[in-house]
Structures are given as structure tokens and as C-alpha cells.
Amino acid sequence: MERERLGxxxxxxxxxxxxxxxxxxxxxxxxxxxxxxxxxxxxxxLFFLVIMGIPVMAIEFSLGRASQKSPVRLYQQLEPRGSKxxxxxxxxxxxxxxxxxxxxxxxxxxxxxFVSTASGKxxxxxxxxxxxxxxxxxxxxxxxxxxxxxxxxxxxxxxxFSLQKGLERVTKYMMLALLAIMVLLAVHSFTMEGAAEGLTxxxxxxxxxxxxxxxxxxxxxxxxxxxxxxxxxIGAMAIFGSYLGKERSLLGESVNVAILxxxxxxxxxxxxxxxxxxxxxxxxxxxxxxxxTLPNVFNNMSLGNLWGGMxxxxxxxxxxxxxxxxxxxxxxxxxxLFGWSRKKACVINCIAxxxxxxxxxxxxxxxxxxxxxxxxxxxMDLEDFLVSNLLLPLGSVLFILFATSKQGWGxxxxxxxxxxxxxxxxxxxxxGYITYxxxxxxxxxxxxxxxxxxK
Numbered sequence: 001m002e003r004e005r006l007g008x009x010x011x012x013x014x015x016x017x018x019x020x021x022x023x024x025x026x027x028x029x030x031x032x033x034x035x036x037x038x039x040x041x042x043x044x045x046l047f048f049l050v051i052m053g054i055p056v057m058a059i060e061f062s063l064g065r066a067s068q069k070s071p072v073r074l075y076q077q078l079e080p081r082g083s084k085x086x087x088x089x090x091x092x093x094x095x096x097x098x099x100x101x102x103x104x105x106x107x108x109x110x111x112x113x114f115v116s117t118a119s120g121k122x123x124x125x126x127x128x129x130x131x132x133x134x135x136x137x138x139x140x141x142x143x144x145x146x147x148x149x150x151x152x153x154x155x156x157x158x159x160x161f162s163l164q165k166g167l168e169r170v171t172k173y174m175m176l177a178l179l180a181i182m183v184l185l186a187v188h189s190f191t192m193e194g195a196a197e198g199l200t201x202x203x204x205x206x207x208x209x210x211x212x213x214x215x216x217x218x219x220x221x222x223x224x225x226x227x228x229x230x231x232x233x234i235g236a237m238a239i240f241g242s243y244l245g246k247e248r249s250l251l252g253e254s255v256n257v258a259i260l261x262x263x264x265x266x267x268x269x270x271x272x273x274x275x276x277x278x279x280x281x282x283x284x285x286x287x288x289x290x291x292x293t294l295p296n297v298f299n300n301m302s303l304g305n306l307w308g309g310m311x312x313x314x315x316x317x318x319x320x321x322x323x324x325x326x327x328x329x330x331x332x333x334x335x336x337l338f339g340w341s342r343k344k345a346c347v348i349n350c351i352a353x354x355x356x357x358x359x360x361x362x363x364x365x366x367x368x369x370x371x372x373x374x375x376x377x378x379x380m381d382l383e384d385f386l387v388s389n390l391l392l393p394l395g396s397v398l399f400i401l402f403a404t405s406k407q408g409w410g411x412x413x414x415x416x417x418x419x420x421x422x423x424x425x426x427x428x429x430x431x432g433y434i435t436y437x438x439x440x441x442x443x444x445x446x447x448x449x450x451x452x453x454x455k
Contacts, residue, residue, distance in 0.1 A: 003068050004163040006243045011168040013253065014175040016240050017260040018321030020230045021178075023106055025261065026315060027289045029225060030202065030269030034283060036218045037210035039203045042266070044219060048226035049258055052441060055434055056232045056396050057254040058426065059403045062417040064241025065250065066409075070332035071096075071235025074242070075402070078409045085408055088398045093333045095234035095391040096326050100353055102360040102383040103326070104155075107319035108147030112137060113291065114316050118309030122295050130299065134291040138364035148361040149354055155320070155327045156350040160343055163243065167328050171321055178317040179264075181310050186270040188307065194277030201283075202273045220448060227445055228388060229261055231322070233395030239329045245421075252423025264318070271311070275301070290315070327353075389453055393446035397439050404435040411435065 006012045033041045067074035072093040075086035116122060122130055137143065158170045189195060210218050231237070237257075241250065272294065276283050279300045281293055298308030327349070334345040359367060363379035372382040402408035411431055419425045 004243060005245065006168055006240070007164040008168075009248065011164075011172055012240055012244060013256050013260065015168060015171050015325060016237060016253075016257045017264075018171050018175050019236050019240070019325030020257060020261045020322075021264050021318050022103075022231070022322045023110075023290070023315070023319060024225075024229060025265040026268040026272075026318060029229070029265035030272050031283065031289060032221055032225060033269055034202050034273065035209070036213055036221050037206045038201065039205035040207060040210055041218055041222055042203065043205075044222035045226050046262070048223045049229075049262065051433075052223070052438065053226050053230045053232065054251070054254045054258050055430075055438060056227075056400065056442075057230055057237055057257065058251045058418050059399050059414065059434075060232060060235065060237035061241035061244070061250040061254060062414055063399065063403060063409070064235075064238035065244050065246075066413070066417045068242050070242065070329065070336045071238050072333040073336040074235070074238060078413075079402070080407070083407065085398070085402050088395065088402075089235075091391065092233075092235040092395055093330070093337075095387055095395065096236065096329050096333070097353075097356060098383055098391070099234065099387050100323065100326055100330070101356045102380045103319070103323060104148050104151045104353065104357045105144065105360045105380065107151045107316070107323050108144070108361070109137065109291070110312060110316040110319045111150065112143070112147050113295070114309060114312035117295065117298060117312050118305060120305045122299055122308075123305065125299065127292075127296050130295045131292045133295070137291075141362055141365045144361040144364065145358060148357050151320070151323060152350060152353045152357060155323045156346040156353075158324055159327050159331055160346040162342070163328075167324055171324055174317045175321060178314050178321070181314040181317075182264065182267045182271065185307065185311060185314070186267050189271050189274040192274045192278040194279070195274035198273035198275070198277035199270070201277065202269045223441075224445060224449065227396075227442075228392065229265065230258065231392070233392035233399065234329075234387070235395075236326060236329055238399075239332050240325075242332070248421040249423035249425055250418045250421075251426050255424060385453065389446070389449045393442050393449065397442045397446075400434065400439050400442065404431070 006015070029045075033045075063074050063078065064071075067077035069077050070093075072089040075089045079085040116133075122133065125133070158166050160166060189198075192198075272289070273283065275281075275297045276293065279297050281297050283289070283293065294311065295308065298304035298311070301307055330349055331342060331345045334340055334349060335342065338345075340348070360380045360383060363370065367379060370379060371377050372379060373385060403414040404411045415426050415428070
């Protein structure tokens, strides 16, 4: 079958950025910046994004464009005869399924909170009642399954059309709407009484706070966030490289995607912290910030249903952009592997992902007695651990080694592919760093991540 192509450069950038932009951009980055030294953390994050995230992204794009295949088949096109690099392709494909087995539940939460906030369901509730609402959402197996299934069906429906008429068209409008909503919410936050205090907490470099937390912890936090924010290691970016022509160099395109991803992360904090400081609401982390802290903020705000609805609409778009992009990766793998048509792959995978996603959705209620990693962990924790702590860092190491070593694709081939077209180029002086230093950094992230998780 003839390889599909994206219709525009803007579509490629928005699709790739949409895949990278997720829930972590909204709650984790702002919270870490506020607690880890403000502007100092942001500078460290940007530094690691440049030296780690962008080079690995350029490698994934290059492998996809050179092979014109999905992650499950790209190695066979590029690897030396008799080598076993292609085994990672199957692991990358499995990683996409694993990611969607829990991310569809998260996306379902966003849709549900958009509906609840916009309709005024939280109006009049006190902070304790708002906090209980999230527990009630998770405890209801019917609702959890319904919203998870809705996400899966909508995702594969969008992807069932051709690449340009389905995924690219919908993601373009959704991402542009997301950016417009974010800017509007940020401008609104600037008008609040606590804006100056909130922005100071968020962005002012605070070396004393860095010393309190520990400089090593701050550096590792920035390094981890810079790497994980781009969803690298399971071929989620390689697939979009396979839909590209040779007009633009891939280092330059990687920079553009990283800029857009960082813009969303930074702007999220500009929205959240002025509001929290204005209404004297504790700045929490993780799901508590999204599902408890912010609904309480909107409850106290004039036109809170409007602003809250807009916030959760933007969160819904952020979640769905990742879902759509990863579904496309799954579909491309199946079409390459089994020779299915796009529509057949959508039908089969829609059924499969519904079944695969239900354990996570039920892990908060019917299956809440299962603690796969001990303590109070649930099935989502296990699936997240396998993807974030194993497949992403180790997959990135394999992509780097394959693209740069003589036993793999090789540095010369990688540089020629990455530099085809206009834009920023990979330079030969980068070879030592990308070939030897970068894999070591990835392995350090992997080891420290495991230690921190189980500690």
C-alpha cells in the first residue's frame, strides 16, 4: 500500500506536539517549578530539554522517515542482515498498547470533569465535598467504564478516516483551540489579585528553595521532566517521521515541537498559580491539583462554571491529542504487521483497547483489592510503571544505539537523513556526545527512576 502523507508542516508539528503534550505538562511541570526553585528549575529543564529530549526526538523522526514504516517494522528496513534490533519494535508496539490501557481512563476523567464543571455540578459544594467527588467518580465502575469506552470509540472513529481527513484535520483544530483557550485563561489569571504572588512563587529563581529540596534532587527532577515530557522511547514520534517528506531537517522540527510542548507546560503554571494564590487554596500535586484544588478555585471565582469548563475543555483536548496520536501509532503498526486496511485495524483495535482498558478503569473500584506493586498501588500504577520507568528510558537507549553504532543503522546514515531539507542540522562534532554520553544519561535516568520508585 502507498504510504500516507501529512498534508502540511503545521499538521506534522501540531500532531507531534499533541502526542507530547499531556496531563504531566499541566500538573507536574508547574508544581515542580514552584517547589524546586522556580525560574532556576525552569532554566535547568530547558537545558536538559536541549541536550537530551531534542536529540532523541530527532533520532525517532529520522528512523521513521528513513524507513517509511511504523515502529514495529522500521528496524527491518534499516538494520544489518542477521541482527536482532527489530525485537525492540515489538516492545515499542506493546508500549503503545500499555500506555493507552491507562491513559484512556485519565482522558475519561477529563471529559467527565469538563461536563461536571460546565454544568455547575460542583457549585455550592464546600472544599471537603469537592474532594470527595473525585473519590466518588473513581468508585463508580459504570461511570468509569462508560467514559473510558467513550474515549476509545471517539479516538478510533477519528483515526478511521484517512490520515489527512481524520487525524490531521481534527488534531489541527483541537490543538489550535487548546492554545487559544490556554492564552485566554492565562490572561484572565493575570487580572487576579494574587497574580503577582503566584507568579513569583512559580517563576522567580529561588536558590534557597533549591538548597532546601537538595540541588541533586532538583537537577534530577528537571532531567526527568525534560525527558518524559516528550513521550520518547516507544516510537510515538517515529510514526510521524514516516509520514514526512524531505523538505525540512529533523533537528529543526524537533526544536519546534519541543518549543510548543514547553509553551503549554509554562502557560499551565501561569493559569494555575495566580488563581490558587488569589483564593488561598493549597497548591497540591498530581491528581489532587486537577480534581480537588482547581474545582475549589473555580467554585470561588466569578463565572467559575465558565472558566472551569474552559480549563477542563483544554485538559480534555490535551488528553485526547495524545490518545489520537498513539492510536495512530497502534493502527500503523497493525497495518504494517498484518496488512489490514485502516478501517479494519480501527474496528479490531477499538474492541481490543476497550477490553484492555477496563482493568485500569475497574482498578479503582471492583478490582481495588489488587495491589500489584504492594502498598496502596493499583493497576494504573503498574501500567504506568512499565511504560514510564522501563519502556520509555530503555527504548530511548536502544533508538540512540541503533542510530549511531556501526552494528546498527550507523552515524553517517542517521546524519544524512536528519539533515535532509532546510533547517537546523546535526553537526559531526555532536557524534561523541550523542553516541556515548547520551545513552549513559538515559541509563542514569532509568536506574535512578527505579530506585526512587521503590524507595
